[in-house]
Amino acid sequence: MFAIVPSCPVVAIRCPPRVSPWGERSRRWREERIRMRVVVVGGGIGGLALGAGLRRRGFEVAVFERDSDVRATGGYHLTLDEQAQAALRELVAPETMRRLLASASALRLRDRDAYWDRRGRLLGHGPDLGGDAGIDVDRITLRTLLAEEVGGDLHLGRTVTHVDQGDRSAPRVLFTDAASVPADLVVGADGARSLVARQLAGGPTNSPAGIVGFSGRTLRGDLSRGERQRLGRRSGMAIGPRGAALYVGYLDPVGNAALDAPGLRMSVTTGPTYIWGAMFPESVAAGLRPLHGGPLRDALLGLFRERRWAEHTLEVIARADPDSLAAYRFNAAPTRATELAPWSAGLVTALGDAVHATPPTAGMGAGAAIRDAATLLRHLADGATTTAEAVHRFEAGMRRRGSEVVTLAMRTVRLILATDTAVGAATTAACTPVLAAAARLRHRRSMPG
Structure with missing residues (x-):
């Protein structure tokens, strides 16, 4: 059925613009997202990538890393496939991607x-x-580039001891030697021995x-x-x-x-x-x-x-x-998606090895963490969802992605272990x-x- 709406008189008054209530709601959500404060625990590849993306999109972000130097990192090189590179382009400036490619070895x-x-x-x-289209790059090189993108929002030499989720209030991040920091969202990107993920899961999220x-x-x-x-x-x-x-x-x-x-x-x-x-x-x-x-x-x-x-x-x-x-x-984390991130979505979450710890035998761990970061940012920037809904959608996709990566890595691990029998x-x-x-x-x- 069609409705005929009379037009406004050309003289005398001007019609006010029609504003969709859904458009107004989306605008309010976007404004609230820009104001929200995200605290990232851990300054590895995934944490720095997320911090860089949040900063570029105008979010208030703070990344806390216990190392005092971003170059003091284990590992030597990592592989970024086409999907990981596409995710990284969502998180960093084009010039940073150019610097990365100029410093990378093309497969x-x-x-x-x-x-x-x-x-x-x-x-x-x-x-x-x-x-x-894949590339190999020094881990130190990538971490340095991402740290530059995060800039002054990266706080080195800060060790997190606990995340207080509270009952109804926003979460707070506690440190060994500094005052606690409140947040609207806390993201654990603190690796396979993640304090944040362990607290959420009530125990370890991976095993030897x-x-x-x-x-x-x-x-x-x-x-x-x-x-x-x-x-x-x-x-x-x-x-x-x-x-x-x-x-x-x-x-x-x-x-x-x-x-x-x-x-x-x-x-x-x-x-x-x-x-x-x-x-x-x-x-x-x-x-x-x-x-x-x-x-x-x-x-x-x-x-x-x-x-x-x-x-x-x-x-x-x-x-x-x-x-x-x-x-x-x-x-290694469990290979079943249902066993990853075994907690209810809320205002504290985790990504990368904190959730789906991956042996290096697939060469996909860092790439998966970058894709996690891009996906979380995408959901947070969606003005039609609440923060809890955004986290819920993010975690659902992360479970599937993490399961695929861990499964691939464990094939080689199991093959090596199989040769250790008579x-x-x-x-x-x-x-x-x-x-x-x-x-x-x-x-x-x-x-x-």
Whole structure:
């Protein structure tokens, strides 16, 4: 049915503009969102990304990080796929994205990934990366860029001890040595050992995955010619019997820059470098975690030699910068979405590893945290929902996304652990020569003539 509305007289008066009550409600919500104060606990990749996005959208935000220096961070490099980069573009200024790409190593410019056995024999290759938009970037580089975006809203050297949710009042964040801070929304981005998520869940949100990882950096130029040729300008993975595995990642933000803009480059890595990660079951490698430098390197080489790895495959470890070596435990959240963020949505939430702690075996943990941040910001900026509704929608999507990422990462973890059984070790030792022979046959058939 149509209604005929008489027009206003042209003379005498002017009709007031018609305002939709829903439009007015949306406007009020947007104004309230801009005024709301969001406190982010944790200044890792996810927390800084969220803080940067909130600040750009005009929210009042404060990010509290216990480290006193954003460059004092574990890990060496991380991968951002196309989805993670799209999310980051929602959070930071275009110039910051340009600086990131100028400091990143493009996956499309390196050779296809490789799979080897413990003797260094080629077993196969990964997919063609020619059309892959992913990048590898130093963790320190990304964290520094994000910290610059957050600016004065980043507060370093501040340790949070508790989040008081109250019964009806807004939450408050408590510190070891400072007055509490009130907030309209608190977001825990404080990693796998998150205080905020543990408080929300009433207990840990993840558990040890059964593997201890060891990482280090080795300049490509420090390796012998034979190993440079075998490893190539690619990333690769080798898994041997008894739960031993070695990942070798190739990083070259200068020669393989995703964006050719030397004036914007700020990468920590300035030349072709292998960023490697060794993995062993916690049952045999837990005792190595307190070690550092040369003693850690020697102990690590000893574990591989006990498992009869070829000496040349260990060169990347033996010639690593001893000061770069570090040990860390793999933690993993449940793989079922229903078990993630097991609390009712409210004015305190969490994201990233605080909810879906992910082993580095999928290379997707940081990207997932950035996507969490972008999604939360999107819901908070929606003028048609309350804060609690925005958090509810965010958490529903985060559970699905977190489940997918943890599931992918745990496939490799379970494969490594499966080789640490009698049957698994025997199967691995028997199958890898066959796979290597098949790889050599495929190579000969592909040769011209």
